[in-house]
Amino acid sequence: MESLNVPQRWTSPLTRRQMLQTSLAGASLASPLATRTLQPFASAQERGERPNNVTHIKVLNPRQRVPVSFIIDDSTCLVNLAHFGIPHFAEAYPDRYPQDWRKLPREIPDSFVRIFADWCRDHGVKGKYSIVPYPACVGWMDRDLPGWSKAELADSLKLVREELTPNWDIHPEMITHTWAINTKTGRPFPQRTEQFMENFGWSQDKSADELTDYLSYALRILKNAGLPCQGLTTPGGFGSRNRINLAQASLESCRDVFQTEIPHYFRDLYGSGDESVAPRVELASGLNSEHPECVVSIVGCTGDWFGGWDGLEIGQVDQFITEDLQGGRLPEILDREEPTILVCHWPGIYANGTQAGFKIFQEAVQRIHARNDNLLWMKLSEIARYWAAKELTSISQTENRIEFNAPFASPDFTVELPLSAVQSIVQKTPAGQETLRKIDSPLALKSGTWLQQRERVVACFELPQGQSHLHLNG
Template sequence: MEQNRREFVKTTLKAGMSVSLAPAFLLPDSQNFTAQVLNPRNRVPVSLIIDDSTCLVNMAHFGIPQFAEVFPENYKQDWRKLPREIPDSFVREFGEWSIEHGVKGKYSIVPYPACTGWVNRFIPGWTKKELENSLNVVREVILSNWDIHPEMVSHTRVIDIKTGKPYEKAIPEFMENWEWSQNKSADELAVYQAYALQILKDAGLPCEGITTPGGYGSRNHENLAISAFQSVRDVYGSEIPHYFRDLFTEKEKSVAPKVIFPDNGNKSDCVVSIIGCTGDWFGGWDGLVRGDADKFITEDLQNGRMVEVIESGEPAIMVCHWPGIYFNGEKVGFNILKTIVSRLNQKYNHLTWMKLSEISRYWAAKETTEIAVSENALQLNALFSCHDFTLKIDKPIQKLKLKTGQAFNKISNPGELKTNTFFSDETSTILCFNLEKGEMKIAMDQS
């Protein structure tokens, strides 16, 4: 949650784990045809990661005094001036706006927010009915467009999961944001993360991934990846777990998702590391520093971090913190988001908003699907299914048909690409379809 929360991230995993970094792959066959996996519907994925959100509790108000106990010189904000609550009326307003404008991403629910109380039981300071109403708002207006993540257990003090109590000492070695996670084994991290996930499951919320609080796991990346896979798979049975740990704002660094295989010999078991591409330029984790939409995309639509990443073709995933979106009732970050979305819509017509789980599934399918192209058929063998799988073949095609007999519709404008359509010119063909798990055959007619 601190301002430099992800600045000291390691970018390379240790030996013993395989990571796929290529944005696409080419698979030649005996006829020298190739198939390249493109972005879904040949559009650039965009998304928004919301950290430090939960039910009712303003994490900045309750978290800052706990951080100040550990590092008093670094946390001198007057936290008493910050509202203790981010009201459900704002959550509903935000969620309904997101649905109306198609904005998607990830929304944290901190399970034991700043040690105030439990989202699956009660939070002192609010009635049990108020907590249940808050969870219902999440179900009604957040779940459709947002993945739910725990941001570990409290996002402040480390919890003794045998007792449910915070450890006694408020020192870096017993804070989730700092040292506790850096020397833990994958199994130790997985057990702790499973504890957080189980609270959300008991509260009736779905989950396919986790978010790291502050510097959690920043120097223990290999074990973090393995533990993310283990904990999400164990508690929820998710086919493709994912996690958010890193963000890069440097132009030269790739922000493509990393598909990681904890067991090198089994590609059906994978976890996806989602990479953010911006800093929090909305309103900050503490709701004290006003943001700037121009850092994302300028008013003339020519510059900004989102422009850089979108034009590279990699997923453009913004990062923010919920207290800054609300910004003490002034909604500064929310208004900045509205400006960004308006500017992106003015400049681009080839974006697709996606949840992190959707991006993870697509990248896992992209990295693991075997593809063979012959004179008159496209043969695929997929470990994972996914929607809007999109391929480019380096030859013109007149007709395409699935094994079931369903024909693809040919379109004249590649910008209209959707499921079971294709566009073809004199040199190549782009086709979009729902990828099925297992073997799949698409017949091709060049005549």
Template sequence: MASISRRRFLQVGAAALSTTLGRNVGWTFQPPGERPPRAPEVTVLNPRCRVPVSLIIDDSTCLVNLAHFAMPQFAEVWPNRAEYQKPWRQFPREIPDAFVQKFMAWCGENGVKGKYSVVPYPACVGWLDCDLPGWSHQELERSLRIVREEIMPHWDIHPEMVTHTWVINTKTGRPYEERSQRFMENWGWSEGRSAEELTEYIAYALNILKNAGLRCEGITTPGGFGSRARPQLSIATLEACRDVFQVEIPHYFRDVFTGAESVAPRVENASGLEGPEPRCVVSIIGCTGDWFGGWDGDTPGSPDKFITPDLASGRMVEVITREEPAVMVCHWPGMFFNGRELGFQILQEVVKRLHARFENLIWMNLSEIARYWAAKELTSIAIAGQQVAFTAPFACPGFTIELSGKLQKVPEFSHESQRVVFQEVSGWRNLRPGTFFQKNQGDKDRYVFCFDLPKGKSSITLG
């Protein structure tokens, strides 16, 4: 990878880690970094007053059925665990591209978006930027072309580290000789690693996908990768994604919460908000277990845990009702389910029920969610008279705010020399960028505005 300035790296790492000193920082929280002033009269709402929903697909890659190849490697480390003693030889070695295309075509028809992992060196079978033994080079190139042309336009692509099994020595490109949990990506290797070491490893994975023609704005951690090195993981994601792909707002998927805790994205390590190079990284939180088909493609799930047949309850109903991003989690072998496609059928039923129950959903991929939350938390908002002023380190489409006041004329949005008159609409269902509507609450007039927030300074004039 291109070299990262060690001085710059140590400055970022020291600043972030020092934020944790003297605090009782929980294992789910990383250093938030800078936060700008915010007028208390203004509330940033969900985009267009809708609740983001998304789908995280783990353990996916080109052609390789990771469950078939990874299970014996997991069993080598944990020979007494029943989950690794399944008849993996009977699992198909391939998840065919025909299923990928069928799945993505249905997602396109139903608006489903999210994240699709592409493991760069899946279970040490072969390198996606070179050759995949067991498949011809033409088959690999066709599979990569499907990812580029049919998945990337609407889905984020993530490496799920290098192999999802054995740790690779980045100097040799080979697995380390020791075969223990300490040298498994899923378990002990990341514990005690510095941010610089994790950055090198993550960048190694990103560069393989870059060589294969895939762009990534974030990463997914395999299993327990980074679970005991969370501040370092946050910094490493920020540095590696910016270094390899010059990503403006890197993000990562590490955690799933299925209890009462918030599942809102965490904007971490924010710095330089008033300068020319603002920085942050966003942790995206999954809100469900894999209740589709399991990581092994052999664990039947049910749509009812997501949303019940009467549409009244279930985990997705719970999270959507409290208006937090509802990000479902699945594994690609479980979607395919050894050719029976059981996980896919469950997803189809879940989406059907969600669309029947809710009008206020907006499907977003993870980079879109990350951008919105970065803008939501890091944009400075001030009120002076009849003007609401914004200073945004990052641009954001569909930025939506609520404020109180009295309109003396049709409100206008200003940025540099441009002035745009807002159009009034009847309510949230018609809300789109450049529009607003009035909410009457007792004696107070409240207004909701939606606009494309530009980077830098802009304002809304109310009167």
């Protein structure tokens, strides 16, 4: 699928097993390494400002397509986080981790990263790929990785920069994904309890300033390693009972370290049910100023039904989409036309060398492409940008003039107008004007085009920041 050309302006928690047992009736998936909570958003989200828009003009999905993306957690350079993380979790919970971690491979090799990246590029797949900055306290992505040479680490980082970043957002997944560290010393706290693990208790009582310090520490490591970041991923239950402070810290840390215009973060998923999985645009402010801001919470729509967080719990492709293309979780979300964002853990994709999780993913992708011809693969940052523009752009109409005041620019901005007698549409911006080209097929819709669909017009165009308008000629 064609990609979005994103403009740049700015230089007690449920375990995954408990969640799936509750909502998916018998699916088997475990562990605090994958803990994510499903608390009601209404009590956790601070939306901030919203424009008072006309109701008859509707903002659609980009190009009237269904956004699709793939979230990869627990990935980093070379280190198999399951092998090195299990002993840390077992120290905090001696009775919960029977896996023989010594039998798991210590490395997920770059040769597999390249195979994965090549296949995804050939099939248009985009998404998010974590790089844990200090994985299980093994070593630092911007310094040394004991057990691997300096050259091996440099080559691995180069592979991520060149092969992944064109189609994948890079996120830190906090700092270690196991023990919380003291950012003043760079060393883990000496306590070996749940309260001092990133996945569990450490983050729940921290202020926005304290979380900003912690998130910024993680982001700076990846910046030092030459990796760009526009967002973050929370490991396990990080911030699950501290939502507003987490959102504020995500906004502030990404803007501070990378000057990100629209920060985003991944914290939640719904693996079943009717809850919306559309992104949540939070903490919006200054929409009519020169310095608008917001942060976007990205929501996944599946559990990890590939290979689990440790590569030992191989799932079934039918949990995503059945062979007849009608059953499974993905058709439900595709039919809602909400962003369809799959979630996995990198050790489960590699599956301890069998690549079983990767094979499930390949089949799932092939099935959704066979089912739907209107998919648009997007990075999380692209989805975040579009949803920020969708929810925060002021839209009004005066006779045959549709006016937009956008705090954030967006490619492929798509609107629906209840009109049946339009002859032409002209977009006027501070940079000039363009006559949109009329087309006949919805699948041909892209920026600079429009089509008539019964008693409505659908127009797609590049939305600039600030004021612009569409002039409708009847």
